[in-house]
Amino acid sequence: MSTLEIRDLQVQVDTEQGAKQILRGVDLTVRSGETHAIMGPNGSGKSTLAYSIAGHPKYTITGGTVTLDGEDLLAMSVDERARAGLFLAMQYPVEVPGVTVSNFLRTAKTAIDGEAPALRHWVKDVRGAMEQLRMDTAFADRNVNEGFSGGEKKRHEILQLELLKPKIAVLDETDSGLDVDALKVVSEGVNRARSGTDVGVLLITHYTRILRYIRPDFVHVFVDGRIVAEGGSELADTLEAEGYDKFTPAKA
Ligand code: ADP
Numbered sequence: 001m002s003t004l005e006i007r008d009l010q011v012q013v014d015t016e017q018g019a020k021q022i023l024r025g026v027d028l029t030v031r032s033g034e035t036h037a038i039m040g041p042n043g044s045g046k047s048t049l050a051y052s053i054a055g056h057p058k059y060t061i062t063g064g065t066v067t068l069d070g071e072d073l074l075a076m077s078v079d080e081r082a083r084a085g086l087f088l089a090m091q092y093p094v095e096v097p098g099v100t101v102s103n104f105l106r107t108a109k110t111a112i113d114g115e116a117p118a119l120r121h122w123v124k125d126v127r128g129a130m131e132q133l134r135m136d137t138a139f140a141d142r143n144v145n146e147g148f149s150g151g152e153k154k155r156h157e158i159l160q161l162e163l164l165k166p167k168i169a170v171l172d173e174t175d176s177g178l179d180v181d182a183l184k185v186v187s188e189g190v191n192r193a194r195s196g197t198d199v200g201v202l203l204i205t206h207y208t209r210i211l212r213y214i215r216p217d218f219v220h221v222f223v224d225g226r227i228v229a230e231g232g233s234e235l236a237d238t239l240e241a242e243g244y245d246k247f248t249p250a251k252a
């Protein structure tokens with residue numbers, strides 16, 4: 001049983017025009033086995049929340065706390081966060097020249113578990129997960145993110161999620177740029193991870209469509225750097241029908 005606890009989180013981003021306050025007191029608790037959707041309009045700070053949890057250097061924490069099972073995540077290096085059981089889908093967005101998907105996954109698994117996975121099982125696990133994500137076996141020999149299409153990047157994220165078995169996973173815009181078929185494959189992967197392990201999921205999205213395939217237990221509406229409304233999955237249906245208008249300040 002794990003708990004990610006975000007308390008009164010306040011974050012500034014460094015821009016060329018100086019520091020800009022983006023998160024204005026975010027409170028959120030994600031426990032093992034729960035799926036929380038964060039939904040909000042573009043520019044509301046959703047990715048800033050994800051990057052802040054990830055420890056991206058551009059985002060300065062100006063207040064509040066983030067803990068995983070009581071441990072201060074904000075004091076940890078990015079690697080330590082991963083070893084503590086946190087998975088961030090945008091954690092390795094960059095190309096890694098000369099490192100194949102296969103080597104990358106094995107290195108990550110070894111770092112997180114503290115020991116190398118037994119090769120026979122591991123090879124089988126990787127093949128099985130790739131098959132279920134409808135990935136060609138040749139994909140394992142490609143360099144990480146080098147020339148990956150949007151869909152391949154997302155599949156690679158979900159492949160990591162399935163193999164690394166984190167305690168808490170933060171998925172930012174996992175649906176963006178996917179056609180319906182790819183969206184289904186990716187969603188099935190998330191759902192397999194949800195049912196196969198006790199992972200807690202923080203699913204960040206602008207659009208409701210992924211929530212047809214991954215039903216959240218809780219929905220949080222995110223506007224202007226804070227949560228302004230909360231509910232169950234029915235709230236996603238309301239947002240799909242009515243949009244964000246009633247949650248955003250009236251425009252003059
Ligand atoms: P969302 O993911 O909800 O679309 P973001 O967190 O990406 O929102 O952005 C929130 C606000 O912070 C926006 O106004 C955006 O322009 C600004 N912002 C975020 N990251 C940066 C950055 N690295 N440099 C400059 N501005 C940023």
Ligand code: MG
Pocket residue numbers: 042043047
């Ligand atoms: Mg955005």
Ligand code: MG
Pocket residue numbers: 046047048173
């Ligand atoms: Mg975003």
